[in-house]
Amino acid sequence: MTGAVPTPLPDWLTAARRITVLTGAGVSTDSGIPDYRGPDGVWTRDPDAEKLVTLCYYLADPEIRRRSWLMRRDLQAADPRPNAGHAALVDLERQGRLRALVTQNIDGLHQAAGSGPDRVLEIHGTVHEVLCTSCGDRTPMRAALDRVEAGEPDPACLVCGGVLKSATIYFGQLLEERVVEAAVAAAADCDVFLAVGTSLTVHPAAGLVEVAVRNGARVVVVNAEPTPYDDVADLVVHEPIGTALPRLVAAG
Numbered sequence: 001m002t003g004a005v006p007t008p009l010p011d012w013l014t015a016a017r018r019i020t021v022l023t024g025a026g027v028s029t030d031s032g033i034p035d036y037r038g039p040d041g042v043w044t045r046d047p048d049a050e051k052l053v054t055l056c057y058y059l060a061d062p063e064i065r066r067r068s069w070l071m072r073r074d075l076q077a078a079d080p081r082p083n084a085g086h087a088a089l090v091d092l093e094r095q096g097r098l099r100a101l102v103t104q105n106i107d108g109l110h111q112a113a114g115s116g117p118d119r120v121l122e123i124h125g126t127v128h129e130v131l132c133t134s135c136g137d138r139t140p141m142r143a144a145l146d147r148v149e150a151g152e153p154d155p156a157c158l159v160c161g162g163v164l165k166s167a168t169i170y171f172g173q174l175l176e177e178r179v180v181e182a183a184v185a186a187a188a189d190c191d192v193f194l195a196v197g198t199s200l201t202v203h204p205a206a207g208l209v210e211v212a213v214r215n216g217a218r219v220v221v222v223n224a225e226p227t228p229y230d231d232v233a234d235l236v237v238h239e240p241i242g243t244a245l246p247r248l249v250a251a252g
């Protein structure tokens, strides 16, 4: 089935008790956070911007780091707020039906909306923490941005002097194995896998759909554009996320 959220909802959806959700950029666009890979995405329009999040360029070029710190400062200053899509997933958790919330987003808006930090698996990391590329020291982003605002254009690690970056996964960087394993386990152990606002073209996120299908889960895709997994989905919804999600997760 493709298009609108069906009324009434299918029984298998209202009866689902272990729903694993995967969210992508589309969930945060209503909060004013740009989609990087979409048709009008930042990287689609300006491929050079991708260098800002490519590890080898970042480590080699102080100018790229300075630009990155200014970008992080601007992002924090914009103070994005969670939207109706985030809130719907908090409701799902309160109903006791959320197995896990896997997200490709790095904005922390699920936790800001009220999703339990123990349910959220940030496979691409978070902008709210800073990581030293030499010693692995982790510190709050706020503290590093305070140093930028105090006049350090490229603050170094206070422990070892190494290069600091946001605790997000850059191109050329491995994902955190522990987080990916937890996401795969949640995809394998759900009765419904709900992919929202993601193009399902980036691994390992895309592979989670396959894991879910192999383990007998129903699949729901909510996305503005077609995805490579629409054919295997039991339900494909093209409605805006902010209105579709609250209806899809309405208690059965």
Ligand SMILES: [Zn+2]
Residues within 6 Å of the ligand: 132, 133, 134, 135, 136, 137, 157, 158, 159, 160, 161, 162
């Ligand atoms: Zn360090």
